[in-house]
Amino acid sequence: MVPSTPSLAVGRACVSLTRTAPGTRGAGLSEAWFGVGGASPSPVGGGGAAAGARAPLLTAPGAATMTQSVVVQVGQCGNQIGCRFWDLALREHAAVNKKGIYDEALSSFFRNVDTRNGGGDADIHKGKIFSLKARALLIDMEEGVVNEILQGPLRDVFDSKQLITDVSGSGNNWAVGHKLYGYQYREHIVEKLRRTAEHCDCLQCFFVIHSMGGGTGSGLGTFVLNVLEDEFPEVYRFVTSVYPSGEDDVITSPYNSVLAMKELNEHADCVLPIENESLFSIVSKIHQMTSSGKLGSTVKQNSLLTSSAGSIKTEQEKPFDAMNNIVANLLLNLTSSARFEGSLNMDLNEISMNLVPFPRLHYLVSSLTPLYTLADVNVPSRRLDQMFSDAFSKDHQLIQADPKHSLYLACALLVRGNVQVSDLRRNIERLKPSLHFVSWNQEGWKTGLCSVPPVGHSHSLLALANNTCVKPTFTELKDRFMKLYKKKAHLHHYLRVDGMEQSCFSEAISSLSDLIEEYNQLDATKSAPGTYPSRLKIAM
Amino acid sequence: MSIVTVQLGQCGNQIGYEVFNAICNDFHSTHGLCSKKENESYQEACKERFFSEEKTGVPVARAVLVDMEPKVISQTLSIAARSGHWRYDHQSHFCQKQGSGNNWANGYSVHGPRYRDVIMNLVQKEAEKCDRLSGFFTVMSMAGGTGSGMGAFVTQCLRDAFPTSFILNQVIWPYGTGEVIVQNYNSVLTLSHLYQSADALLVHENDAIHKICAQLMNIKKISFRDVNQVIAHQLGSVFQPTYSSEGASQYSRSPLGDLMESLVPHPEFKMLGLRNIPQMSENSLTYSTFTWPGLIKHLRQMLIANAKMEEGIDWQVRPPLPGHPVPPKASPNKALHFNTSIANLVVLRGKDVQSVDLGGFRDPALYTSWLNPQEAFKIWKTPRAFNKYEKSASLVSNSQFLLKLMDNIVGKAWNMFASKAYVHQYTKFGIEEEDFLDCFTTLEQAQTGVGPFVPLKMSY
Numbered sequence A: 001m002v003p004s005t006p007s008l009a010v011g012r013a014c015v016s017l018t019r020t021a022p023g024t025r026g027a028g029l030s031e032a033w034f035g036v037g038g039a040s041p042s043p044v045g046g047g048g049a050a051a052g053a054r055a056p057l058l059t060a061p062g063a064a065t066m067t068q069s070v071v072v073q074v075g076q077c078g079n080q081i082g083c084r085f086w087d088l089a090l091r092e093h094a095a096v097n098k099k100g101i102y103d104e105a106l107s108s109f110f111r112n113v114d115t116r117n118g119g120g121d122a123d124i125h126k127g128k129i130f131s132l133k134a135r136a137l138l139i140d141m142e143e144g145v146v147n148e149i150l151q152g153p154l155r156d157v158f159d160s161k162q163l164i165t166d167v168s169g170s171g172n173n174w175a176v177g178h179k180l181y182g183y184q185y186r187e188h189i190v191e192k193l194r195r196t197a198e199h200c201d202c203l204q205c206f207f208v209i210h211s212m213g214g215g216t217g218s219g220l221g222t223f224v225l226n227v228l229e230d231e232f233p234e235v236y237r238f239v240t241s242v243y244p245s246g247e248d249d250v251i252t253s254p255y256n257s258v259l260a261m262k263e264l265n266e267h268a269d270c271v272l273p274i275e276n277e278s279l280f281s282i283v284s285k286i287h288q289m290t291s292s293g294k295l296g297s298t299v300k301q302n303s304l305l306t307s308s309a310g311s312i313k314t315e316q317e318k319p320f321d322a323m324n325n326i327v328a329n330l331l332l333n334l335t336s337s338a339r340f341e342g343s344l345n346m347d348l349n350e351i352s353m354n355l356v357p358f359p360r361l362h363y364l365v366s367s368l369t370p371l372y373t374l375a376d377v378n379v380p381s382r383r384l385d386q387m388f389s390d391a392f393s394k395d396h397q398l399i400q401a402d403p404k405h406s407l408y409l410a411c412a413l414l415v416r417g418n419v420q421v422s423d424l425r426r427n428i429e430r431l432k433p434s435l436h437f438v439s440w441n442q443e444g445w446k447t448g449l450c451s452v453p454p455v456g457h458s459h460s461l462l463a464l465a466n467n468t469c470v471k472p473t474f475t476e477l478k479d480r481f482m483k484l485y486k487k488k489a490h491l492h493h494y495l496r497v498d499g500m501e502q503s504c505f506s507e508a509i510s511s512l513s514d515l516i517e518e519y520n521q522l523d524a525t526k527s528a529p530g531t532y533p534s535r536l537k538i539a540m
Numbered sequence B: 001m002s003i004v005t006v007q008l009g010q011c012g013n014q015i016g017y018e019v020f021n022a023i024c025n026d027f028h029s030t031h032g033l034c035s036k037k038e039n040e041s042y043q044e045a046c047k048e049r050f051f052s053e054e055k056t057g058v059p060v061a062r063a064v065l066v067d068m069e070p071k072v073i074s075q076t077l078s079i080a081a082r083s084g085h086w087r088y089d090h091q092s093h094f095c096q097k098q099g100s101g102n103n104w105a106n107g108y109s110v111h112g113p114r115y116r117d118v119i120m121n122l123v124q125k126e127a128e129k130c131d132r133l134s135g136f137f138t139v140m141s142m143a144g145g146t147g148s149g150m151g152a153f154v155t156q157c158l159r160d161a162f163p164t165s166f167i168l169n170q171v172i173w174p175y176g177t178g179e180v181i182v183q184n185y186n187s188v189l190t191l192s193h194l195y196q197s198a199d200a201l202l203v204h205e206n207d208a209i210h211k212i213c214a215q216l217m218n219i220k221k222i223s224f225r226d227v228n229q230v231i232a233h234q235l236g237s238v239f240q241p242t243y244s245s246e247g248a249s250q251y252s253r254s255p256l257g258d259l260m261e262s263l264v265p266h267p268e269f270k271m272l273g274l275r276n277i278p279q280m281s282e283n284s285l286t287y288s289t290f291t292w293p294g295l296i297k298h299l300r301q302m303l304i305a306n307a308k309m310e311e312g313i314d315w316q317v318r319p320p321l322p323g324h325p326v327p328p329k330a331s332p333n334k335a336l337h338f339n340t341s342i343a344n345l346v347v348l349r350g351k352d353v354q355s356v357d358l359g360g361f362r363d364p365a366l367y368t369s370w371l372n373p374q375e376a377f378k379i380w381k382t383p384r385a386f387n388k389y390e391k392s393a394s395l396v397s398n399s400q401f402l403l404k405l406m407d408n409i410v411g412k413a414w415n416m417f418a419s420k421a422y423v424h425q426y427t428k429f430g431i432e433e434e435d436f437l438d439c440f441t442t443l444e445q446a447q448t449g450v451g452p453f454v455p456l457k458m459s460y
């Protein structure tokens, strides 16, 4: 616990600033939060009570704050999704944190820094929000996307010490990202990661966000993953990977993805695969619902899984924004229990513990429900149950997959809002008969209850499935890879990069084949009669 | 004498809080229905057991709160403080920043040893506040990482540091379809370790309590809080002061010692279950009256038919006739459902407790052949009513059905272990395959009653 410092007094001075901000719109609060950093407020005093109220509880020996996470966003896709994440994270915290006090929940993803007087770098641990800085590292080997972020409304959330950019991009070439830029920027990356880590008092998790199909996110992103494992072996590594679709415009995307897959197999704790096709169809579905006259008017705009309403970002939406908001919401829900309280907390380290039975089988298929909430506040439990049913349906998954017709190794339900254990139990009992679980994990359910719902909702659900339904995504990728590889198409672009050998390709494809084979073997047990091992016999 | 409660993990802390709250509510209850003098000595004994007095006058729970993450503890401390009737000691808790991640090995092999000194210091301080220490009551779940792993480790430390004190572990049995996927592993590891260091394990099954909330309490949307309040009520109904022998003039001085003496005649069998009657919503209570013979008849049938509540009891189940031992193995016979006891303790509270006939519990047919009913059955009483119940009875029993529960969990864990699923998560923190095997062996032994001791005639 950090004792009151003189800076806290300055912090209190800012209370009036946020109090006068419009209290209902998240946007207003967020603006107020940022305004504080730039403006130089006149001291008013008072208002520190809210921060102080909890203090006696926490100043006793052993008391501590929450853990922190760092987001590493790499390449165009990684940075664009990351950008949506930070925006919606601020919206979410602003909705909960009405007083504008820097609290533990905020500290998990944001630093609070006093940027006045020449931009000192010291963290302010308690009291008023000065200027929130994302615990993030932005990496791209071209400048376009990052520059756009720096000129946009989120510019104050990042500072120049958190960026690594180059000018030419990786040209959709994994080898350029991984081998060339990897070695060139290694020291740089390590240094910035260390600096970011030093600002955390208990760093629990890295979230890497990237695409698999391009060069930078795929190549350099997985290089960063290696660095994280070397430098921070104790810290969990969650990777959000956007897989290319069959009609992807990047011709070499199968190469890039398969090369990246080998790294994910070996160095990630959990991977959340995402397919743009799935994001796109969810966006279309929501669009259809809301533009149909009858429903449209009753849907709460800020509840849409695709919406930025109420966020600080007021500019024109960009093409990927709606899709990326879905991914941002996935990350928000995934981390909600680590940030807010609940009657059954689900810490981030519980996810891999419960969902990863074998080290390489760490690909989790996710689905988010509901897609929107109606303005009608009365929630009959039928609608609540629908939320659970939808989470298992094919068209709510974030990859093209059908978990119901494949084999579950394990399943997690992360619920937010006004939902109790009895709701969970009822729905698990109801849904269980329609799902196949592997013989040794017939009751493979992990659940978490977080009491704070997402903005605009009374409740929400994130389902994470370790399910053999990821296999088709992988086999299709393998097929597309083989089509190119048989013809040795474009290989020379890769092999000309230093350190890139033909064996990189053969090892990558065999790593992927092995993974597919592991899923095959599990699938085979589905039809086999359940044989149970005989119990240990105690000799008399 | 006093009891120091050690609350471990989310479940342990959430339940621990409700226990102190239930005890404190009962303390202030105006439904006492006994003489003023009686009530005063009851309150006195209650206070000494569970609370220490501070200058401010607000009773302070004799408790140590431990968790590896901060959210639950800070919430628990603040809601207790807000009640105004009692609070926790500001110094008597320990938490860290990140939980044990449902990993027993992390709690037991990493967090346990790392924080042993700090935690044992807190326990020591709490123990020193007691004029006379009866022992420790630890509250934890078996399914998570902190309550279970740290709990097993701390129990061992308590055993070493306080060799003559009693240790009773309250363990929460996970829901069948769990909230934690590795719960069967964690449970096997916990049980096998507690078997070696605790004096007794008091078991509450979440599934059973959940049903009580639904069917007896009529709660529609059941929260953990509701479940915990039922558990706390049951615990309070046993551990609030009683006269532990006929004609005693003083409230029992050593509740834990008396409990162990009555219920754990042999160290191989130390799992205890708890049932109570009546249990209902406050609304229904207003319109209900009870007779002692009715309550006792139900309670006895709940025991022998292994029902957790008074609703849905199978009245067909009967003790085996003398000379007709329970038939072995899978027989469709009703007698198969008969739940044999090793020892039972009935706690009676309220009006006319002196006149209650408990002959039905003295039937030798209820017990194993190696203990006679005089030794195997004990009664505690007080005319002071508990909570809002004019008459209430609780039964703590050491009986066969808990071994079946354990068998079920060991079976599921073994099934998973055979495929080696999740084992790598434990080896990361120093628990190897052989350690698992040792734990399986301990529990298989505990179930068959092999070891130094074979006379038990139980059937499965």
Ligand SMILES: Nc1nc2c(ncn2[C@@H]2O[C@H](COP(=O)(O)OP(=O)(O)OP(=O)(O)O)[C@@H](O)[C@H]2O)c(=O)[nH]1
Pocket: A074, A075, A076, A077, A078, A080, A081, A141, A142, A169, A170, A171, A172, A173, A210, A211, A212, A213, A214, A215, A216, A217, A218, A242, A243, A244, A245, A248, A250, A253, A276, A279, A320, A323, A324
């Ligand atoms: N969902 C989503 N996908 C994107 C976005 N931007 C690009 N993609 C996908 O990502 C893949 C291309 O990778 P990029 O992230 O653009 O490439 P990069 O990592 O910047 O690498 P280079 O440009 O080669 O240096 C394609 O499959 C695109 O469909 C985005 O904002 N959201």
Ligand SMILES: Nc1nc2c(ncn2[C@@H]2O[C@H](COP(=O)(O)OP(=O)(O)OP(=O)(O)O)[C@@H](O)[C@H]2O)c(=O)[nH]1
Pocket: A343, A344, A345, B008, B009, B010, B011, B012, B014, B015, B067, B068, B099, B100, B101, B102, B103, B140, B141, B142, B143, B144, B145, B146, B147, B148, B172, B173, B174, B175, B178, B179, B180, B183, B206, B224, B225, B227, B228
């Ligand atoms: N009755 C009851 N059971 C609970 C409660 N909270 C958690 N549980 C049960 O406890 C188990 C989960 O263990 P927790 O106590 O949450 O875990 P922990 O000890 O905090 O350990 P980690 O979180 O893994 O560090 C599950 O079986 C839950 O059903 C509660 O308040 N009441």
Ligand SMILES: [Mg+2]
Pocket: A075, A076, A142, A169, A170, A214, A216
């Ligand atoms: Mg690019």
Ligand SMILES: [Mg+2]
Pocket: A345, B009, B010, B069, B099, B100, B144, B146
């Ligand atoms: Mg916990």
